[in-house]
Amino acid sequence: MGCWIMAGITFREAAKKKILLTALIAGAAFLAIFGVGLHFQIEDFSARATAPFIRYQVLSAMLMVGLYTVDLLSVVMTILTSVDTLAGEISSGTIQAIATKPIARWQILIGKWMGFAGMVLGYVALVFGGTIAVAYWLGGVTPENPIRGALLVLLECLLVLTVTFMFGTWYSTLTNGVIVLGLCGVAFLGGWLEQMSGFTESARLVTLGIVSSLIMPSEAVWRRAAFEMQSPLAGSLQFTPFANVSVPSWTMIGYAGFYLVVALAIAVYHFHARDL
Amino acid sequence: MDHSDRFAIQTKSLRKVYGNKVAVRNLSLTVPRGSIFGFLGPNGAGKSTSVKMLLGLVKPAGGTALVLGAPAGDVEVRRKIGFLPEDFQFYKWLTAVELLHLHGRLCGVPRAKLRARVPALLDLVALTPHRDKRLQGFSKGMLQRIGLAQALIHEPELIFLDEPTSGLDPMGRRLVRDIIRAQRERGATVFLNSHLLSEVEITCDNVAFLKDGEVIASRDLRAMPEDEIRVVVCARKISAEIVAGLSKFGASASLEGEQLIFTVRSAEVLPDALRHLVAAGADVYQFTPERVSLEDLFVRIMGEDRGL
Numbered sequence: 001m002g003c004w005i006m007a008g009i010t011f012r013e014a015a016k017k018k019i020l021l022t023a024l025i026a027g028a029a030f031l032a033i034f035g036v037g038l039h040f041q042i043e044d045f046s047a048r049a050t051a052p053f054i055r056y057q058v059l060s061a062m063l064m065v066g067l068y069t070v071d072l073l074s075v076v077m078t079i080l081t082s083v084d085t086l087a088g089e090i091s092s093g094t095i096q097a098i099a100t101k102p103i104a105r106w107q108i109l110i111g112k113w114m115g116f117a118g119m120v121l122g123y124v125a126l127v128f129g130g131t132i133a134v135a136y137w138l139g140g141v142t143p144e145n146p147i148r149g150a151l152l153v154l155l156e157c158l159l160v161l162t163v164t165f166m167f168g169t170w171y172s173t174l175t176n177g178v179i180v181l182g183l184c185g186v187a188f189l190g191g192w193l194e195q196m197s198g199f200t201e202s203a204r205l206v207t208l209g210i211v212s213s214l215i216m217p218s219e220a221v222w223r224r225a226a227f228e229m230q231s232p233l234a235g236s237l238q239f240t241p242f243a244n245v246s247v248p249s250w251t252m253i254g255y256a257g258f259y260l261v262v263a264l265a266i267a268v269y270h271f272h273a274r275d276l
Numbered sequence: 277m278d279h280s281d282r283f284a285i286q287t288k289s290l291r292k293v294y295g296n297k298v299a300v301r302n303l304s305l306t307v308p309r310g311s312i313f314g315f316l317g318p319n320g321a322g323k324s325t326s327v328k329m330l331l332g333l334v335k336p337a338g339g340t341a342l343v344l345g346a347p348a349g350d351v352e353v354r355r356k357i358g359f360l361p362e363d364f365q366f367y368k369w370l371t372a373v374e375l376l377h378l379h380g381r382l383c384g385v386p387r388a389k390l391r392a393r394v395p396a397l398l399d400l401v402a403l404t405p406h407r408d409k410r411l412q413g414f415s416k417g418m419l420q421r422i423g424l425a426q427a428l429i430h431e432p433e434l435i436f437l438d439e440p441t442s443g444l445d446p447m448g449r450r451l452v453r454d455i456i457r458a459q460r461e462r463g464a465t466v467f468l469n470s471h472l473l474s475e476v477e478i479t480c481d482n483v484a485f486l487k488d489g490e491v492i493a494s495r496d497l498r499a500m501p502e503d504e505i506r507v508v509v510c511a512r513k514i515s516a517e518i519v520a521g522l523s524k525f526g527a528s529a530s531l532e533g534e535q536l537i538f539t540v541r542s543a544e545v546l547p548d549a550l551r552h553l554v555a556a557g558a559d560v561y562q563f564t565p566e567r568v569s570l571e572d573l574f575v576r577i578m579g580e581d582r583g584l
Binding site: 016092101102103104273276 | 351381
């Protein structure tokens with residue numbers, strides 16, 4: 001019961017502070033620009049009588065760019081909206097009025113996590129789904145395995161959310177944000193270095209990429225999602241940004257899930273053990 | 277022997293250390309059920325840390341604490357505990373009504389009961405006209421009052437109030453004082469952490485004085501009028517022998533010129549003390565007994581060098 005009350009209050013907070021509305025407006029603006037871009041490209045194709053095969057491949061690539069943007073937006077939104085929830089309430093003392101109620105600390109943390117997870121789910125569903133819908137509606141293109149891709153993007157966001165919660169039980173809002181963004185940066189760089197290794201055939205770059213993914217597997221989850229969603233032809237071409245010459249394995253995805261569970265367990269434990 | 281029926285709070289050698297700083301050294305105290313207990317001490321004495329330990333917000337480094345018969349921090353016992361933190365802060369986007377409903381639900385109060393309880397509490401803390409205003413528009417005093425209301429939402433047996441009158445005007449203080457007394461009337465125990473000694477003096481039944489993380493004295497304030505009486509005497513012809521003779525009344529005395537000040541433990545000895553002065557030849561033209569205020573007592577116990 002305590003968890004649901006906390007999840008509900010987290011939702012209401014996001015609604016009252018217009019966080020949800022702002023995020024949705026930003027998402028809608030993105031969809032609008034994406035749709036206009038797609039529309040212009042389709043008009044140009046029609047004017048030049050481009051071959052359907054080329055047209056389909058370019059529009060699919062544009063869809064992947066759109067989905068990659070959705071992924072980035074979702075991760076950044078997840079961090080920005082949740083970075084203050086524990087750290088801020090601990091430093092302001094707001095948490096004291098809650099933590100002295102007959103509700104266990106794990107319920108406070110899990111309840112808040114559930115609230116944010118629900119919002120992330122809604123956001124990913126709307127913006128990710130919206131992007132696919134716009135691409136299909138305007139250009140008739142769809143990604144391969146969209147559900148699997150969406151679930152992987154959701155896993156990535158939940159992973160980032162959980163890491164934000166974990167460090168939020170230790171550090172202030174600002175420090176927490178710096179740490180989580182830094183970790184995402186490590187994951188991002190590691191992913192691209194690993195990608196580069198496909199061209200340079202550097203085993204050491206592959207190792208560096210894997211180590212980065214072990215430190216923070218968020219980018220690896222996205223690269224798997226991209227691999228799942230791209231067309232077989234694009235996947236076979238090794239010169240697009242989403243060509244996964246070194247595709248993260250399902251073992252890595254399993255590791256990301258394990259990472260999430262461990263991070264959540266550490267967050268619960270440390271929130272329970274710390275002084276408020 | 278189980279004292280949990282008699283005492284709302286029992287602590288023994290409670291200790292808290294932050295790094296190499298000892299916040300609470302050795303807290304041993306008992307708070308009788310149904311009383312208003314004042315917890316006094318200078319800044320940095322460890323009052324707030326002690327309260328946080330009793331509420332389970334802060335983990336003790338040593339010692340034991342029983343609150344309503346259960347270890348401090350027990351989740352189930354919190355159903356019977358209310359808490360107003362110092363400088364109450366909460367989600368500013370909530371209205372007064374929403375805040376009370378939220379805290380009521382967190383305390384497990386059924387919705388049907390809350391529908392009657394919330395308006396009654398808003399009325400009690402005089403915030404009914406502001407019931408639908410968001411907290412972001414509240415003054416500090418209004419926040420304190422809504423904070424007090426949330427602490428009472430589930431009719432707790434034990435209420436911790438950390439500086440409940442800070443930020444309140446005289447009317448607000450009176451309101452809070454009346455509410456605290458009403459809680460005692462219904463059988464609740466109130467643990468009051470306050471800097472305002474005059475407030476504590478007229479509200480509390482018992483007080484404990486905390487210094488450097490340790491209870492160094494405690495008093496039953498209901499017995500205070502008979503406990504300490506300071507007498508100011510203006511007289512001529514007072515000799516050192518006359519002053520020394522006051523010791524048989526259990527008095528400690530000091531003489532400066534023609535002004536003699538002495539303290540006795542009971543008003544019953546005052547006529548004899550006066551007779552002693554006159555019989556010894558002093559020309560007494562003023563003899564004024566004064567009750568020792570809590571502030572005097574505080575300064576004496578804490579030492580002159582420590583301010584509030």
